[in-house]
Amino acid sequence: MDAHSAQRVRLALEEAKATYDTIVIDLLDKPEWYAQKVNTDTAKVPYLVYGGPKLQPGDAPSGDAVGIPESLVILEFLADIFPNAHLLPADPTLRARARLFYNGLEKGLAKGIIVGFLFQEVPLQDLLGGLDNFQARLPPTGFAVGEWSIADAAALPVLLRLQLALKEGLGLRKPEDLKEAYATIFESPKYERLCRYIDDNLARPGVASSWDPAATKAKFEQRIQIVRAKDPTATSMPH
Ligand SMILES: N[C@@H](CCC(=O)N[C@@H](CS)C(=O)NCC(=O)O)C(=O)O
CATH class of the missing domain: 1.20.1050.10 (Glutathione S-transferase Yfyf (Class Pi); Chain A, domain 2)
Known part of the structure; x- marks a missing residue:
């Protein structure tokens, strides 16, 4: 969790009191499966997998899960799916x-x-x-x-x-x-x-x-x- 972009997401999830799992990717020793099966586009973190069954390291997200890269896009997504958490103002x-x-x-x-x-x-x-x-x-x-x-x-x-x-x-x-x-x-x-x-x-x-x-x-x-x-x-x- 040394990456600032990953902490952004964790922080918003905590503020929203969301139930979530994390899989930590060691950026200094990135496992091959991450680029091959998860963030196949850039292999960067963070990457939010929304929906589908619980994942273990090495798993590919299921076909019905939605995968979202880019911390700022993820933050907006969390504001949308947790409206009661007021992660964005109403005005x-x-x-x-x-x-x-x-x-x-x-x-x-x-x-x-x-x-x-x-x-x-x-x-x-x-x-x-x-x-x-x-x-x-x-x-x-x-x-x-x-x-x-x-x-x-x-x-x-x-x-x-x-x-x-x-x-x-x-x-x-x-x-x-x-x-x-x-x-x-x-x-x-x-x-x-x-x-x-x-x-x-x-x-x-x-x-x-x-x-x-x-x-x-x-x-x-x-x-x-x-x-x-x-x-x-x-x-x-x-x-
Ligand atoms: N614009 C992206 C940047 C993502 C990014 O650069 N992540 C870095 C960590 S902060 C990373 O995964 N670095 C490892 C790598 O590039 O292999 C975001 O905000 O999510």
Whole structure:
């Protein structure tokens, strides 16, 4: 569950109090059956199988099950099938704002900037700019569009990984640079709203139960070791 896109789905399922099973795919040692039998299109996670009998690792979903890739599409699907969980607001304007919020995040912070800063030599200024932008979109209190929604399910896993990686010095930059970036962001009054947003999310039981920082840290370390084993001085991941 080190993948932020997989945590998005887990988080929404927990918030919806859904009954579900998970099969965890180790992305550093992906089993062949996953690409052959499950997500035959991209072999990426997450992949929601809706309907059909309970699956065991190695099983192919049955013909009457629906398979959905793409975390943001899955979040929308969950909002549709669990209307009583209010994973999206009822008001169309707020729904549009929730979608704009997660689209903006996906194109900016989530895609290039955070991973770029940790693993690809993107400058700190770019990361701070992305966070300034994100913070400016938040209302003074509450969640992305007021009540908690799938916009928050989309954003939080990205922010949690940034916070963890900087705090623990996990990335291909010098650990002291990562820790300095942590202090600049997470110990500065400038980002008080961002920090409060993360804390307010973590105070929700559904959110907290989807987050395993120790397991995520271990996977980050494993990824970094793999890169370092090939090139001990690497300052960026090979594309
Ligand atoms: N746009 C997709 C991205 C999915 C994605 O890139 N998943 C990553 C983990 S966050 C993955 O499966 N990586 C392993 C691989 O590409 O083999 C989504 O939001 O679901």
